[in-house]
Amino acid sequence: MTRLKKGDTVTVLSGRDRGKRGKILTMFPDREAALVERINLVKHFERRTQANQPSGIVEREAPIALAKLALVCARCGKPARIGVRVSEETAPPPALGPKGRLAPKGPPSAGKARGGAKHRICKRCEEAIGG
Numbered sequence: 001m002t003r004l005k006k007g008d009t010v011t012v013l014s015g016r017d018r019g020k021r022g023k024i025l026t027m028f029p030d031r032e033a034a035l036v037e038r039i040n041l042v043k044h045f046e047r048r049t050q051a052n053q054p055s056g057i058v059e060r061e062a063p064i065a066l067a068k069l070a071l072v073c074a075r076c077g078k079p080a081r082i083g084v085r086v087s088e089e090t091a092p093p094p095a096l097g098p099k100g101r102l103a104p105k106g107p108p109s110a111g112k113a114r115g116g117a118k119h120r121i122c123k124r125c126e127e128a129i130g131g
């Protein structure tokens, strides 16, 4: 499973575009590859058409292996080692029942199943990354 997704800013770890950065335009999870803005450009020869001017050689992104990409942390600006943090902030506070007592709790598992959105974090600076 990849921890990258569309819209992430990534840096290229190896190959021709090593060190360059770009934004993920499209993910191909089943191919373990992605299209990244201005990365892994290949030349296409295009016939001149009314919709496509000027004619000639155009450069397009080609899919690059996810293994060659690393997410860039917006805070420390470095390729991030990604961790996953499960937040407990989304769980609602315990509701007060009549007379200010805590309302009876449901089964212990109920709260865990509901709350706990997963966030990707930079292991270097602990900053949450992306959405």
Ligand SMILES: [Zn+2]
Pocket: 073, 074, 075, 076, 077, 078, 080, 122, 123, 124, 125, 126, 127
């Ligand atoms: Zn960071």
